[in-house]
Amino acid sequence: MSTHPPSPAHFDFIVIGGGSGGYAAARTAHALGLSVAVIDGAEELAGLCILRGCMPSKTLIESADRNLSIRRAAEFGLQAQAQGADIRAIRDRKRTLIADFASYRQKQLEDGRFALYRGFASFIDPHTVEVQPRDDSATFQVTGKTFCIATGSVPSVPPIPGLAETGFWTSDDVLDTDTLPESFAVLGGGAIALEMAHYLEGVGRKVTVIQRSDQFFSGLDPECSAVIEKAYTHRGITCHLGTSIHKVTAGEGDGKKHISYRHGDTERTLSVDQILVALGRSAATDGLNLEAAQVGLTKKKITIRPTMQSSQPHIFAAGDVCSPLDVVHIAIQQGEIAARNAHRLIQGQPVEEEMDYRLLLFGVFSHPQVAAVGASETDLKEAGTPYVSASYPFDDHGKSMCMGETEGFVKMLAHRQTGEILGATCVGPHATELIHEVVIAMHYRAKVQEFMMIPHYHPTLSEIWTYPAEECAEAVIPGECEPDIRPDLSPGSGAQC
Known part of the structure; x- marks a missing residue:
């Protein structure tokens, strides 16, 4: 690991972000013979999927799944009774597994193939970034022929009056707590919200899901939402869809949080021990000073071509910071394509490999x-x-x-x-x-x-x-086929999975 750069600090390929997409880009570029630097300012190396996303959430969900089976034992002629959940033990099991996954990724990043800088990158111009080390030592600059931005995403927090003052949790809090309050309001109706609602109810907490849209999974067929709503309601999870939250206030003396919202034509107030904000994530582009690099954004996401190039052709992007779907296997594909196309660009060859979103794959570990x-x-x-x-x-x-x-x-x-x-x-x-x-x-x-x-x-x-x-x-009606018309699932098309 490097704190300060070698002299001269110039690389063929600089990756900003060492998560799944960034690491895939770095290892692919190294294998092609490029000199590579990775800049990562996170407290821990490994990236969102390993530390706070896919792996920890599915570890907790496994515990919830088994508790649901115990609760249904009599249905299968078995004598067993759920005795409650040891949240600390569930958390400790998760920590053990994640530490193993994370240490392996850290070793990969520190094995000498790349110059690894533990700090925060900000563009000065299209070919130069300034790095602020995590240890607050002096900043320094590195330059590159090509770049790949893979800084991931952060939880989205809505501007609901009183929410920030009252306090709330995100999935990060749920994933690493050793105690859980007895009741939750889960705000959202996508993958994170419904997975966390499943986990919380699965370990015995009272859960109400409040969703602004009229259906869960707004990009999927309405039948999907109907099945989940019915199944969750049967389990005892209260589902309120088509809502509008007015404000959040703190209770006086009872420690409760009160949510005022409209559900259909009815004004409601819900009092819970904790609010879980699970309204998705937004691209982590703050602080990169992308204007100096002339990199364009669509909302907060980096605008990319199918070649993974941004509006600045030598600056590529991969993962949640630019993707039409924030999932790890797509981030890895994007990182690999970005690296191969960066190599072609440096070699003076046509940059022609494109990301194929035909097989856009989506999964939710709800129940x-x-x-x-x-x-x-x-x-x-x-x-x-x-x-x-x-x-x-x-x-x-x-x-x-x-x-x-x-x-x-x-x-x-x-x-x-x-x-x-x-x-x-x-x-x-x-x-x-x-x-x-x-x-x-x-x-x-x-x-x-x-x-x-x-x-x-x-x-x-x-x-x-x-x-x-x-x-x-x-x-199927065989015959003279029309020209092959396929839906455009590329970023910016408007199509969603």
Whole structure:
């Protein structure tokens, strides 16, 4: 690790941010023979996914999933009773696992392949950044032929009157606390909100979800929202959609937090022990002084081309700071493409490799889980793509009935004239695993006529996909095809997963 740069401090490729996308860019650039520097000012190395995102949240959710199974023991003829959750033990297990993951990533960043600077970067001009070390020692400058900005994201906090004064938690607080208050209001209706609501209720807390939109997962089909709302309500989670929060106030003497909001035509006040703000995340672009580098933004996200180039061609970006979907596998792909294209730019070759968002993949570890890949029906309609669709419910599927996990459905979308699979949605047991069968099929541009012929073992959850595939295949109308019209899922298109 470096605190101050070697002389001269000039590199082929400078990565700002050492998370999953940044590390992918750095290792790829090094493998191509570029000299690489990584600048990271975070308190801990490893990035959001490992420290405060994917891995810690799923570790906690595993505990909630098992507690739900214990609560349902009698349904399966078993004698067991939930005795409560040891939040400290859950937290300690998470810390042990995350420490292992994080230390491995730290070793990768410090193994000598890159110059690693522990500090905060700010552009002075398009080829120079000033670094403020974390230890508050003197600033210094480094220059680069090319850059990749991969600074990730930070929690979004809405400007609700009284919220800041009253106090609130974000998912960061939930993930590392050793105690939990008895009641929560979860603000939001996306992945973070519904995963945290599942965890909190799963370990015995009273939860109310307050969502501004009329549905959960505003970019997905409304049926997904309906299934989750029904399932959560059945568990005892109160779901208020289509709301408008007026203010938040602190209780006098009772330690409660009071939320005043409109739900439909009704004015309500909810009193809870804690408020969890889970309204997504925003790109971490503050402090980078992107104006000096002439890098354009769309809202707070860096505007990028499919080549991962910003408005400044030698400055690339990857991950949450620019992505149409803030998930780690996309950040890694983007980082790798950015590095390869930076290498081409330095070599004087055409910068031509583009990010393919055709397989845009999304998953939520709620209960039931939610997963989607490719285009939605809205995307296809907006693009004018002729398509057929079919769905099948888990409550009529043998294996899910045996499991007692019957909430949800699978849906498949295919081109009406060719039968090529264009998208799929799964809401139900192990949805985040089941979706990959369709991802693989779409990767090879399989048609529903081919998919329905693939043998599936019985009884398994995965065989449920054969039913919508067969129905879609029957609806395909072969003939003279129109030009292949596909939905545009690139950043800025307006399409969402």
